[in-house]
Amino acid sequence: MLRIIVFKLFSCLLLLSAITIVNGQTSDTTFYPNGRIERIESHLPNDITKYISFDNKGRLTDISRQGYFNACGISVGTDTIFYPSGKIKKEIFYDNRESKTETGCHAIWTTQVHTEYHPNEKIKSKKSYEYCYECDVCRCGIWKFYNTKGKIIKQQTFGNCYDQN
Numbered sequence: 001m002l003r004i005i006v007f008k009l010f011s012c013l014l015l016l017s018a019i020t021i022v023n024g025q026t027s028d029t030t031f032y033p034n035g036r037i038e039r040i041e042s043h044l045p046n047d048i049t050k051y052i053s054f055d056n057k058g059r060l061t062d063i064s065r066q067g068y069f070n071a072c073g074i075s076v077g078t079d080t081i082f083y084p085s086g087k088i089k090k091e092i093f094y095d096n097r098e099s100k101t102e103t104g105c106h107a108i109w110t111t112q113v114h115t116e117y118h119p120n121e122k123i124k125s126k127k128s129y130e131y132c133y134e135c136d137v138c139r140c141g142i143w144k145f146y147n148t149k150g151k152i153i154k155q156q157t158f159g160n161c162y163d164q165n
Helices: 004-013
Strands: 017-023 026-030 036-044 048-056 060-069 071-073 078-082 086-099 109-119 124-130 138-146 151-156
Touching: 071 086, 071 109
Parallel strands: none
Antiparallel strands: 017 026, 026 036, 036 048, 048 060, 060 071, 060 078, 078 086, 086 109, 109 124, 124 138, 138 151
């Protein structure tokens, strides 16, 4: 009886995930119990993994990438988050660079540029953040906020958090 239960559980788990190989690139697809795709994880060249996620109704929720910089796993490229309508809600661009004074993971300094959008696809805000490995996230640059017509309604200025890099 225990073997049958374990086998049924194992076979159910197999149905919730599928691995495909196309042109030497591997993709792993996981599924919700309702059969819809939950996430596609694609292993791309240069040790980059691309994640495409969906909600349990099949709507695209986000696309992100993980890679390596100084042999440390970090976000790379641009993450995109979507409204349930499929329109872009937010994009996060990662600018990773190496510190002049540190080595290894501690040498990674990242600037994130966040661009948020109104449901009508007009820019809602642009913000920048800086951080390093095991450092606090710091607001930086000029943050801009826009109304639904695309007009700037507010601006805030922040300095450069980490001038030493």
